[in-house]
Amino acid sequence: MALRKVVHADLHVEDLDAEVDFSVRVLGLEELAREGKQVHLGLVPGRAQLTLTEGGTGLRSFCLGADTGGDLASLRRRLEADGVPCRELADPFPGTPLALELTLGAVRVVRVAPQPDEALYSTPVDGPRPPRRGVAPADLDHVTLGVRDDAAMRAEVAALRTALGMRVSDVIEGAGGDWLACWTRLGAQHHDVGLLRCGPQDTLHHLAWRLDGADHLKVAADELARAGVELETGIGRHGVGGNLYAYFRTPGGNRYELSAEMPLLPGDRETPLVRRADAFSAFSAWGIARPASFSAGS
Ligand SMILES: [Fe+2]
Known part of the structure; x- marks a missing residue:
């Protein structure tokens, strides 16, 4: 299973409403879903790159995108054989139906999720649709x-x-x-x-x-x-x-x-x-x- 790039991050934020407003109005993301004190945002419709969770600051997890042809189950077996605790998550964030979550060290929560090609190989036409708003990262x-x-x-x-x-x-x-x-x-x-x-x-x-x-x-x-x-x-x-x-x-x-x-x-x-x-x-x-x-x- 080939891992390609960072595709998602889940961050703690002190003021969820202020951060969502900044993310949409200044950064140019789109709010995709809201569940209590957690909001998912994306650069393109339907696929989240960012999840914000109210309370504190810092990183809850980050996710590495893998080719869809890979076998998540075999990666899980290998990790467990190496003593790395992991578990499968269904629908961890919008646009990603399945992820494997593992903990490295004391606090590093890393997810591995198969992704469609367009999530792994960004090109200018995959970016935010015009008119671009704010910073509009690629x-x-x-x-x-x-x-x-x-x-x-x-x-x-x-x-x-x-x-x-x-x-x-x-x-x-x-x-x-x-x-x-x-x-x-x-x-x-x-x-x-x-x-x-x-x-x-x-x-x-x-x-x-x-x-x-x-x-x-x-x-x-x-x-x-x-x-x-x-x-x-x-x-x-x-x-x-x-x-x-x-x-x-x-x-x-x-x-x-x-x-x-x-x-x-x-x-x-x-x-x-x-x-x-x-x-x-x-x-x-x-x-x-x-x-x-x-x-x-x-
Ligand atoms: Fe850097």
């Missing part, structure tokens, strides 16, 4: 976890590799050899799941949406400014990872990234590039300082 792009310490990060990366076959693209090491950041991928895109050290507990660092390029980022930043949302940092280009970025906090309390031009790696490269934390331009290829607020998660 797709979800990646999830970056905030991890409390070196041991937790290494354990999480090992679990992503063993359970889900993910590969490590890059690692940033501190002076003592401890891991400060790590980026893992499913296919050729440089990262689908990133991990950054930020304390004191494991949480979401940011959820990233894919934009079409630099022009789209500019329009999106203008949309955010009109809505009174300040950028935390950006627009810039990451040194490690290489994508264009802009970061901001949503009204519900989570950090979002707008991402474009993520480089592709040879799919079979197994050995991560290991870089020192004091390397020039690790955060920004253009010399923009990493904001102090980045040490806090969502």
Whole structure:
């Protein structure tokens, strides 16, 4: 069963109504379904990329899309044989009839769900139908976890590799050899799941949406400014990872990234590039300082 990309995220939000209003009016998503204190939203009719659940902030789960031809039952048997607890979920969110939910480490709830091709290979004509509203991302792009310490990060990366076959693209090491950041991928895109050290507990660092390029980022930043949302940092280009970025906090309390031009790696490269934390331009290829607020998660 080939896993392709991040297709859905379920986030805690402090103020559900404010976050849904922001998601629809500024981000340009469509409200698809509402169940009590939970709302499902999508970029296209009928398929949710985002679920918001009222109470706190951070990540409840993220979902990796798999080819429909795969066998979820055989993946479940393999995971259970490896001691990874998992269970099947029916209709976890709109547009996805079945998912396998597994827990990696203490708090990482990861779902694997077969998806139609159009959910795995976004093209410009699959995006929001005109007229576009607000930021109008092309797709979800990646999830970056905030991890409390070196041991937790290494354990999480090992679990992503063993359970889900993910590969490590890059690692940033501190002076003592401890891991400060790590980026893992499913296919050729440089990262689908990133991990950054930020304390004191494991949480979401940011959820990233894919934009079409630099022009789209500019329009999106203008949309955010009109809505009174300040950028935390950006627009810039990451040194490690290489994508264009802009970061901001949503009204519900989570950090979002707008991402474009993520480089592709040879799919079979197994050995991560290991870089020192004091390397020039690790955060920004253009010399923009990493904001102090980045040490806090969502
Ligand atoms: Fe990111």
